[in-house]
Amino acid sequence: MSGRPEQLFPLFAGLETLQGVGPKTAEHFAQIQVTAPRDLLFSLPYSVVDRRRRDTIRGLELPATATVEVTIGRHRPARAKGGAYRIDVSDQETEFQLVFFHGRSRYLEAQVPEGSRRLVSGKIELFDGLAQMVHPDHMLPLEEAHDIPEFEPVYRLTSGITQKTMFKAVQSALSRLPDLAEWIDPGLKQKRGWPEWQAAVQAVHAPASLDDLQPDALGRERLAYDELFAHQLTLAIARSVERAQSGRSSQATGKLQSKVLSALPYRPTNAQGRAIEEISADMAAPRRMNRLLQGDVGSGKTLVAFMALLVAVEAGGQGVMMAPTEILARQHLEGLQPLAQDAGVVLELLTGRDKGKERKAKLDALARGDIHILVGTHAVFQQDVSFHDLRLVIVDEQHRFGVRQRMELAEKGQRADVLVMTATPIPRSLALTQYGDMEVSVLDEKPPGRKPIKTAILSTERMSEVIDHLRRAISEGRQCYWVCPLVEESEVMDLTAAEDRFKHLRAVLGEGVVGLVHGQMPPAEKDAAMAAFQTGETRVLVATTVIEVGVNVPNASIMVIERAEIFGLAQLHQLRGRVGRGTAESTCLLMYQPPLTEGGRKRLEVLRESEDGFRIAETDLQMRGAGDVIGTAQSGVPRFKIADLERQADLMAVAQSDARALMTSDPSLTSDRGRAARVLLWLLRQDEAIRLISVG
Incomplete structure (x- = not known):
């Protein structure tokens, strides 16, 4: 696959080769990521003027x-x-x-x-x-x-580019459309009534009414599918490259697992049982496992993860669990410790803090195989860390792992199996986008004994009542999180700064009762504030959203979230999951600043009504759009130019099964349709995929 197919050359030529585009205009175009004629073809009009x-x-x-x-x-x-x-x-x-x-x-x-x-x-x-x-x-x-034209398309512009320039440039790009062989499955294309690629591109740039601008207009839908299909094909290629590297078979004996299960005070849920079976089967297979474990807050991921680690140990190897921060690594250690004692296996922690002799002793024990399960931060992946026989790597998905990192990670463990855990329930369409190369196990039941959390919606005008409520709870020995939206006062948004809330609560509730943690603090101070709250030294922790990730304080039973209306639903759901971990009845108070918009009210009510993270995530997706739900910037979710993930979620699932089917029947993409699909990958700049095929 030496390089770009010749028939695409005209679409990847310089912009100056287009009518009415000089060097200056080309510079302006670059501001909206338009650097070649093909980019203009995929910059669709958003409106149309009847002329x-x-x-x-x-x-x-x-x-x-x-x-x-x-x-x-x-x-x-x-x-x-x-x-x-x-x-x-x-x-x-x-x-x-x-x-x-x-x-x-x-x-x-x-x-x-x-x-x-x-x-x-x-x-x-x-x-x-x-x-x-x-x-x-x-x-x-x-x-x-x-x-x-009778109907003039209206395009998004940038400074220095007028509609006239844009229209002319697009028309000029359209005059170069090559005739490309079809990459869509013929049965699917016929069933959907989609036009040929060339006709579709011409149609989307010549809308004759507002209906032609809708995602379900046939030309647009086809181009959206092309985009989703190319993305899923990239993931399918990554998956087949991963699968082609033989893994190792790790057979569970059940010896250690049975010790843990008999020591548990309850039976695992059906969902947990199913996930453990799926993971064990993957680990026993000769291929490398590449699986995502999706579970809502409190669905019992820790037990499933530990059972998977035990499969590695039972098979004579080692397992490692990676967390993004030291606090979380320590928490995983605390969560796994009692289980490790039941099983009689050696569990150890490795972080950046381990220095000198201590570090060396741990590394030697790892290399000898005396440590069975290692919990750590990414310090685990430094050059001098070597395992005796690493068979399973579990990544706690708080740090977003893209396809590329997943591949690097597996290099470290000589062909180790990989399990990625995420506590963010992701709607199916987005899960396919982000993890389309992985198999997925879902934990959708809560283990017995977790009490439901009462959720109430209050106006900030009732602040004093809330504080009275807190005072009573503290006197009963309970603890509380108080979440503020932002640290530094920004002029734009009149948000109560965490600092002010901290001073206010300290004045009302007393010195030494209230702690503070926010993003601008030095890590050591942050850790100290968290530790004081975990040991119960402080009773109230005022925090910005830094606490949403994984902190476990079973004694905390109240969560107050100020200005809840400006948080995303998924984030509120995550925050709420920080309470309800102990024996006490827990409450979550969502405080909003009136007046509340219709949409804001609806969103908060979804939370009051439901504790099902998957339902909440679906609602969030419908209400806010894909980019916001997972914070696109850092999520590794590609930004699609045409496909609309909220409204075309069904197409994503079709694209995934179609891409996997094509890779299965034609792994080297050399059939007619396979070659057409390669052209699509070049056309949509999926260069990584192309590199993978040429390597594979």
Whole structure:
């Protein structure tokens, strides 16, 4: 796969090769990530202007956009400085004026001389009973009139680029459309009624009505599918490259697992049992496991993860569990310690803090195989860390692991199995986008004994009641999180800073009772504040959202979230899951600043009604859009230019099964359809995939 197919060359040529694009314009285009003609093809119009010709503007309901042939009449230059330059014009039945501010007489006299005929198009408004077209969008001699389409697409622009420039450049790019072989499965294409690729691209740039701009317009839907299919094909290729590297078979004996299960005070849920079986089967297979374990807050991921680690140990090897921060690594250690004691296996922690002799002793024990299970931060992946026989790597998905990192990670453990855990319930369409190369196990039941959390919605005007409630709870020995939205006061949003809330609560509840933790603190201070809360030294922890990740304080039974209306649903759900971990009844108070918008109220009510993270995530996706749900910037979710993940979720699932099917029947993509699919990957700049195929 040496390089880009020749038939795509014209689409990847320099922008200056297009009509009306010079070096300066090309620079402006680069600001909206348009660097080649193919980028223009995928920059779709978001609106359309009806520029069908009319004989007269008489009888139009103004204001309206009209396109009409006129005879140019008298020019009336501005009388005073800053006044308007007006030109009288007449169509077949009536007269109106063209109006220009800062109009230069010499230019206008040359462009539209008195007595000439012109096609003008623009917005007509009534002003003092007079119809006027201020700054027409188009003013053309009749022989050039065909330059204006009847329906003019409207594009997103950047400074230095006008609609006219954009339209011309797109038309010029369209004139180079190559005839490409079909990469979509013929049965699917027929069933959906989708046009050929070339026809689809032409159609989306020539909308004749607002309906043509909807995601379900056939041309748009086809191009959206192309995008999703190319993305899923990339993941499918990554998956087949991963699978081609033989893994190792780790057979569970059940010896250690049975010790843990018999020591548990309850039976695992069906969901946990199912996940453990799926993982054990993957580990026993000769291929490398690449599985995602998705579970809501409190669904019992720790037990499943530990059982998987035991499979590695039972098979004579080692397992490692990676966490993004030291606090979380310590928590995993605490969570796993009692289970490790039941099983009689050696569990150890390795973080960046381990230095000198201590570190060396741990490394030697690891290399000898005396440590069975290692919990650590990414310090685990430094050069000098070597395992005796690493068989399973578990990644706690708080640090987003993209496909590339997943591949690197597996290199470390000589072909070790990989299990990624995430506590964020992700709607299925997004899970496919982000983890399409992985198999997925879902924990969708809560273990017995977890009490439901009461959720209430209150206005900030009832602050004093909330504080009284806290005072009572503290006197009963309970603890509370108080979450504030932002640390530094920003002028834009009048948000109560965490600092102010901290001082206020300290004044009311007493010194030494209240702790503070926020993003701008040095890590050591943050750890100290967290530790004081974990040991129960402080009773109330005022925090920005830094606490949403994994902190476990079973004695904390109240969660107050200020300005809850500006948080995402998934984030609120995660925060709420920090309480309800102990024996006490827990409450979550969502405080909003009135007035609450309709949408804001709806979102908070979803939380009050449901504790099901998957349902909440689906609602969040519908209400806010994909980018926000997972914070696109850091999530590794690709930004699609045409596909709309909220409204076309079903297409993503089709794309995944189609891509996997094609890779199974034609792993080297050498059949006719396979070769067409390679062209699609080049067309959509999926270079990584292309590199993988050429390697594979």
